Amino acid sequence: MSLAGILAACGGNDADSSTEEAQNGGDEGDTPSDVVETGDVDQGVEASGDEDVVLDMWIHQTGEDETDFYIERIDAFNEANDHIHVNAEIIIDDGGSSYSDAVNASLVAGNLPDVLALDGPYVASFAEADILMAVDDYLSDEDRSDFVDSILEQGSYNGELYSLGAMEASVPLYYNKDIFEEEGIEAPETLEDAWTWDEFMEVAQELTTEDRYGLNMFMNYGVGEWLTFMGAPFVWSNNGDIISEDGTTSEGYLNGPETLEALEYVKSLFEEGVVDLTPGEMQFEEGNAAMALGGPWIAVSAEDADLNWGMMPYPYSEQMKSPSGSMAYGVTTSSEHPDEAFELMHWMTNEESVEGLSEVTGMPPARISAFESMDKYQELPWSIMREQVIETAHARPQTPAYPVLTDAFAQAFHAAALGEDIQPVLDQQVQRVERELQRFND
Incomplete structure (x- = not known):
């Protein structure tokens, strides 16, 4: 094969x-x-x-x-x-x-x-x-x-x-300690104090100014695995999934109501202007974004940039999930x-x-x-x-159709960031995944 x-x-x-x-x-x-x-x-x-x-x-x-x-x-x-x-x-x-x-x-x-x-x-x-x-x-x-x-x-x-x-x-929520101190915002220090989606949005809006974004989601990484790695927990946290537990179908999961609601929330972050669709490579490290959803490597680059930084838990909807x-x-x-x-x-x-x-x-x-x-x-x-x-921590789905599934989710996430109508995109992507799954379900 x-x-x-x-x-x-x-x-x-x-x-x-x-x-x-x-x-x-x-x-x-x-x-x-x-x-x-x-x-x-x-x-x-x-x-x-x-x-x-x-x-x-x-x-x-x-x-x-x-x-x-x-x-x-x-x-x-x-x-x-x-x-x-x-x-x-x-x-x-x-x-x-x-x-x-x-x-x-x-x-x-x-x-x-x-x-x-x-x-x-x-x-x-x-x-x-x-x-x-x-x-x-x-x-x-x-x-x-x-x-x-x-x-x-x-x-x-x-x-x-x-x-x-x-x-x-993992992907914690990084934050600029100096900006938080200036704005009088207290960062959660344990999972028990993690922000809900509503709290997260409120703070991101408050931290967004003419010269600074509230959040960096590293969209400059491109439409690929990063968007699934970083973004799928929005779905899992909302009691959803992108494929059935037995791995046989994505119908009703990738295009299900929980996934749609999660991506509508992501869409709102961009519509509210708190996230930059095309951030510079060092946007967070240079102080041009107050927070960042990034991997462990961001701690290294932030340290190298002499940034006064901290970590917070990944924000959640119904349950806490992280990449x-x-x-x-x-x-x-x-x-x-x-x-x-x-x-x-x-x-x-x-x-x-x-x-x-x-x-x-x-x-x-x-x-x-x-x-x-x-x-x-x-x-x-x-x-x-x-x-x-x-x-x-929640692992990405183990399915032999994963290469198609992850691209399908990344495309939908990117469509949300662009402000597109998400449901038709999800329905279209599900058709791709279902065709691929047929290879393994027969």
């Missing part, structure tokens, strides 16, 4: 990681050409031949610090396991979808690696295509209970677990050494790896034990992100 169509949406503008998750790969039938071999290989130490098992692993390239961390962890795994040696390939990021192309080409050629990095929302596509093997039997109950629920949710398909992530993601999901690892069905491959997958997601990756990237950890051991998550502002990841 060719995954060219299924995986096409995996690349491009994906805001699930601390850097752009654009991915890269190589030529059909060969090892991907644009790769950096790592593990001990990168340092000139080849497998000695005494190892019982040699594993291949693919990792997408991100920022230099994050990539170096992956290399260090793989090197440490090789040193700790005399009977296993990992040959890892860091596939170079070219800003496109080449990582997906590499997976597709290697699938056709029959040379997939033993362990594969993949974007969490696409686990179902890989599982449905029989690329990933279920790992439930390998994971102990104690270990399973240490992962935050959203990591297990994003890694599961049809009741089986296929992937584990080392880091999570989640990031890169994960899976064992491929083509691996001849699944036991050892899971050992590697587990190593890359154990507490030491999870904690170290969080320190390097600023992304929240995937394990509860890491949250408990890291001091920064015990106090503001990062306690907000801890609370969201543990208590309100």
Whole structure:
């Protein structure tokens, strides 16, 4: 089965990681050409031949610090396991979808690696295509209970677990402390004090002036995964969903009354002029927006800009929900050494790896034990992100039709931002999703 169509949406503008998750790969039938071999290989130490098992692993390239961390962890795994040696390939990021192309080409050629990095929302596509093997039997109950629920949710398909992530993601409501102090506005500091939609709108309007927007939603990221990642919680918070729980239909969900009401609210934010449809890249960091719905990477850029900033919980309608999901690892069905491959997958997601990756990237950890051991998550502002990841995080739907579903929602969200009549757009997008779902429902 060719995954060219299924995986096409995996690349491009994906805001699930601390850097752009654009991915890269190589030529059909060969090892991907644009790769950096790592593990001990990168340092000139080849497998000695005494190892019982040699594993291949693919990792997408991100920022230099994050990539170096992956290399260090793989090197440490090789040193700790005399009977296993990992040959890892860091596939170079070219800003496109080449990582997906590499997976597709290697699938056709029959040379997939033993362990594969993949974007969490696409686990179902890989599982449905029989690329990933279920790992439930390998994971102990104690270990399973240490992962935050959203990591297990994003890694599961049809009741089986296929992937584990080392880091999570979230979208808090950032705010400019100086502006809030000037305007006499008190920011909520716990989930219990989170703003409702009405309260959020009122404050956003109050903070909007001729020279400043009340809110930045980073619409400059484009019409892509960001709009689903950041925007779908408006629907979930309104007791809605964008696909049925059993994944068989989007009719009555993506175009249902809860989704319509949520996008009408989003539409009103733009109609009231509190959000800029075309913000500058550093609008929030430069003080030209008082608040921002952004990922963990905004904390890094705000800190670099010397901004006096804080975090608040994601605003809600009927129930508190927040974005989640990031890169994960899976064992491929083509691996001849699944036991050892899971050992590697587990190593890359154990507490030491999870904690170290969080320190390097600023992304929240995937394990509860890491949250408990890291001091920064015990106090503001990062306690907000801890609370969201543990208590309100909601994974995007696991369906093999996800590439079409997420584009359909993003198109509808963008239509709302443009002030269009939303119901006809939703109805049209549902037709697209239903056609795609037929492929998997038959």
